[in-house]
Amino acid sequence: MHGFFLLYVALATVAQSLIGFAFGLILFGRVATLQVLPLTEVAVVISSLTLGNALGTLGGPKPELDASKRVKSTGLKHASDRQLPDPGDGEQQTAATRRADSARMLS
Template identity: 70%
Template sequence: MSLQVHLLFLFCVALATVAQCLTGFAFGLILIGLVAILQLLPLGEVAVVISFLTLGNALTMVAGPKPQLEGCILRPLLASSLLGVCLGIWGLGGLDGKQITWLRLLLGVLILLASLLLVVQGTPRKRLAGTPSFWLAGGLCVLLNGLFSSGGPPIVYHLYRQPLGHELIRNTLITVFACNAVMRLGLVVGQGQLSLSTLGLSAEALPLVMLLSWLIRRYPPRLSLRTVRWLVFVLLVLAGLSLIGEALPALLALYQG
């Protein structure tokens, strides 16, 4: 890799880190998207690097004395994520390529609709949703992660619709996705797919992620919850459009063939 490629990669990491620190999600979405557009690195390798960097971001943003978290919200999301991983892997093995492509298109459309509802319904719910809804959101999150590696939108939408503070929502999202990253890394290591180049890229970007995360935690920008919700809307739209953009050409190719 040339120096220019390294610098561009670190710039992409910095943008993804800032978005993650402000909203609690979108690190992988932004980094994968930018790397794909710029054709910097193999996406399979970047996906593993993202897991390492997500953990670094979580340790900096959430670790420490009394991070703002609520067990009644976090516990069902984490517990259902374990079941979601199993269902996602099982579901992926039971579907053919055409069915997965149709589901990817459907997921993209649903994410776009959810993003529109998030801004059209300008105020959050007046009362916190029941515990079963958090179980469902967590299960959908990791089920979709297992099927499409795009599990964030259901839980993001659900939490940003609740009458909760921005810091609590962000910390909950960061914690859940960090736990998912641990599970993904465990699978990668167990399958012997962790390469030295992946470790090198992770070690190169990790100090930048932790420094930016610390700075944003120490000196948080003065953004209103409404502004953050609009930022979440934009990121959800990008996620939905990327899924639709991947699915439509594949479906056209399948039916023309």
């Protein structure tokens, strides 16, 4: 019985590592479907493991971000260097302009 539970924990952990979520969903669903352990115990185990995972992630080393690599890959020195499209080309109207046009058409 406990061997199956540990297998399901390992499966849920692999899924969490690969896709970044669903540890509790997979483990709870699998255990509930096959009735390996009482669900109240499984809920406590999931909460404990999730809390431990979060504490380990938050307490672990923080990577340093190297801004020089971002600048080289994008060619931008600062976010304000981006050229945004000009909204004055007539294609985009403000909501007030559209309402005024609609009112004129109705009268």
